[in-house]
Amino acid sequence: MMLPFRNSLLIGLVTLLVYSCQPTGQVSLYEGEPFNRLSDYHFFTGRQSALNPNTGVIPYDLITPLFSDYAEKARFVWMPQGQSAEILENGDLGFPEGAVLIKNFFYNLEAGRQLIETRLLVREAGDWTPLTYIWDEDQRDASLSITGGFAAVDVPLPDGTTHAIQYVIPNKNQCKTCHESGGKIEPIGPKVKHLNREYTYVEGSANQLAAWSDYQYISNYDQDNHTALTTAWDDPSEPLQERALAYLEVNCGTCHKADGSAYVSGLHISAESDPYQLGICKTPVSAGKGSGGFRYDINPGHPESSILVYRMKSDDPGAMMPEIGRKIMHTEGVQLISDWIASMEGSCE
Amino acid sequence: MYLSLSTLSCRFINMRFYFIYFSACLLFLSCADAPSVSVDEEGSEKILLALLEADSGAVIEIPEGFFAFKRSLSLDGVSGVTIKGAGMGKSILSFDNQIDGAEGLLIKADQITLEDFTIQDSKGDAIKVQDAEGIVFRRVETTWTHGANETNGGYGIYPVGCTSVLIEGCEASYAADAGIYVGQSNQVVMRDNYAHHNVAGIEIENSRNVEAYNNLAEENTGGLLIFDMPGLPQANGYNVKVYDNTVRSNNHKNFAPEGGVVSTLPPGTGMLIIAHRDVEVYNNEVTDYKTLGLGVISWYFTERPFETDNGFDPYYTNVSVHDNTFERRRAIPDITKEFGQMLNGLFIGKPQDIVIDGIFENADVHLCLKNNGEDLRFANLNAETASDLGDLKKLVDRNMDRFNCDLPSFDVTPPAL
Incomplete structure (x- = not known):
């Protein structure tokens, strides 16, 4: 129509x-x-x-x-x-x-x-x-x-x-x-x-x-079937968790996936990951100074002691994430991920 | 290390296989007063380009000189490349002014040979080689030149996810994690290497079919570690033989940033085995340690969370330690780390030779300790039911007789190089 x-x-x-x-x-x-x-x-x-x-x-x-x-x-x-x-x-x-x-x-x-x-x-x-x-x-x-x-x-x-x-x-x-x-x-x-x-x-x-x-740039589009839709990370009307996961998947998950360049870390970030793969209560393996002195990738309720947030904030090439392609902290992204971690319940201890 | 070299002229010949050859005329300048560094900027650009444009089979020669880089070097997807310098401490690739990239040299390619050069002061790991089939490190040095700082990079020589690895004649120092670290790799030989002033000298992690012999690990926090870590794609390692190594005076302050497992390592640790299976440790000289000569513990003892979904086994199994020499230092054991404090609390002021946590999966024989010298200070902590030091004091068992046994031998598949 x-x-x-x-x-x-x-x-x-x-x-x-x-x-x-x-x-x-x-x-x-x-x-x-x-x-x-x-x-x-x-x-x-x-x-x-x-x-x-x-x-x-x-x-x-x-x-x-x-x-x-x-x-x-x-x-x-x-x-x-x-x-x-x-x-x-x-x-x-x-x-x-x-x-x-x-x-x-x-x-x-x-x-x-x-x-x-x-x-x-x-x-x-x-x-x-x-x-x-x-x-x-x-x-x-x-x-x-x-x-x-x-x-x-x-x-x-x-x-x-x-x-x-x-x-x-x-x-x-x-x-x-x-x-x-x-x-x-x-x-x-x-x-x-x-x-x-x-x-x-x-x-x-x-x-x-x-x-x-x-424009015939796609040969088989079916609007009833091809309905997959990621969440806009910056749309405040969307649920916090979905925004955070969408952000992490694009900014981290391209390397941190089973067949990506960071697979060896065991940290695999996508909307389908289980909590441990996402880094919740996961201890670092080869982070070196990227740990920031913290024990868990994501410490539920505590963005201030989560390695994930530390590495998003860092601009040291040996500690920062992503490892390349960033020189400035993404303030709004860090805020989103911090809010999400702060909203988590539970404890690693 | 400072060099006073001045490159007068460089010739750049681009031959059939991108065979890069630098004919460098080097002039020694006097450095009677202050040491000076002559940075070959043109040479740095050529090295960067040679790596990016390398074709399969290329030989990239790095002349004697000091080459500074602001970003990582990398080699990707081309097989059979050799990177060859004029010697450790002679061809120096410095990353002291690095502003981009998480390692000094990053390699993702097969059948690679690295020889005769030094990587220093990378912001992250010095040489990371990932997913390679066939990688040789020969007379390669990795170091950080500003002392033992927690801001140093984590690993010096760092193959991960590789198959067929040979590391020989290398020197690794001042890494804030491990000088020579083999992770999630298979068919590995490490021999004739020298690891010193790192947090961990040599570390074998989640790796299979590994032989480490004739290595010298000294002045590290811990000399030689064999770990299985949870949460990794290669869930467990096995078939590891460690023999004829000298592991001495590993009493260095632990300068690893808090967070990683090595940050919990007490200074004065000779060897430590965590949650590994099929390990044989023999004919090693482990000496002059102030805390413990050898620890064998399960993952439970680390009190760190883990999951077994991927098949991770938190116990140690089929670990045989025999015919080694243990000679402790007369010193007060470490009190800077929890494990050291615990040992000090249990055996006040007395370094131990062999300490195990005594946590086993079942009643089978999982650990044998035989012919490791007389008058050993042995402690089985029997830690399974302990919740504090008071419990441990009651549970600790000093009798090693139960572990005077033999275990089935196993073969180690060598690298295919």
């Missing part, structure tokens, strides 16, 4: 994109070695830093995203002509050869938007290739980087102040630390439960899964 409306909406969107932008050519993907410049892909038309998506480049958002030093993220997906993803049994998306996930990291500073880096995941020969492009100082384009690097940023905080950091742009191997699943690189965000909400497109609002389906 809604479908015709959505179709017309998206056709309108596409028409707009095709006719309103500088003719910079269609999106193209490299054969062999990756392009050195981001603009060579033609993901964006006109002035690159404006991030105006080219035909076939669709923006998306996630319900509960990973915290990355308060950076804003503009995400897009692109697939080759005639290709589409398939929703798998577990709610993941199976992407076709040539699909690209595009994530731009930037800050809205007083002087205007400052793009730091653009990360791509490119589906090649059945695997994902991670690529990182670092934006030029003049913001005209971005260049491929293997080693990553540092960028000095005065990060604007929610309270209106700023915090100076050396923002870390990951190197090639670091991408895998978070994106590893069973030894392979996998996307983290684009799954049914993370995408399943309205997005405000240029022409209006639509459910992201339905929009991808209408």
